[in-house]
Amino acid sequence: MEVPSIKDFQWKTLAPLPSPRVYCSLVEAAGQVFAIGGCDDNGIPMDCFEVYSPEANQWNSLPPMPTARAGVAVATLGKRIMVIGGVGANQMPLKIVEMYNIDEGKWKKRNSLREASMGISVTVKGKREPFIKGLMTT
Known part of the structure; x- marks a missing residue:
């Protein structure tokens, strides 16, 4: 094994x-980095959704998330970004799942989680199905 200097x-x-x-939360899709949600200086969840272009070293604002939130789990499914759970404006965990289609530039609500969740991790299993802390959604 070799390690560079x-x-x-x-x-x-x-x-x-x-x-x-x-x-x-940050996620890479289609060669770009997307910044999703977060909290402002006062701890209030935000609906911000922005994309970074490495070639231009520039961020651009995209359509805001339908639900302001922070601490979400994120997975990419091709050119779709799935945003799962997180904490909402009332500082409580959320059941909400929303998906952004990069080609369409639009958000869509998806089936909600069975229980509100924040601080979870998501990974993509196979080609289409995200696996969420023991729960399968499609």
Whole structure:
């Protein structure tokens, strides 16, 4: 096994997000990075949804999420981004699942979780089905 010299690793400063926040989620899809939700300086969940283009080193705002929230789980299904659970404006966990279609530029509500969840992880199983902490959704 070989490891490159530590001198070869460097941090690069990227363009700042247009909407500063904490507890947002990031996901890569179609060669771009998407920043989803988060909380503002007052701890209020946000509906912000922005995309970063590495080639241009630039963030652009996209249609906001239908539900403001932070600490969501995120998975990509091709050119669709599934946003699951999180914490809402009342600081309570959410059952909400929404999906953004990159090609259409639109959000759609999906089937809700059986119970409200925040701080969960999501991974994609196979080609289409996300596996959510023991729960299958389609």
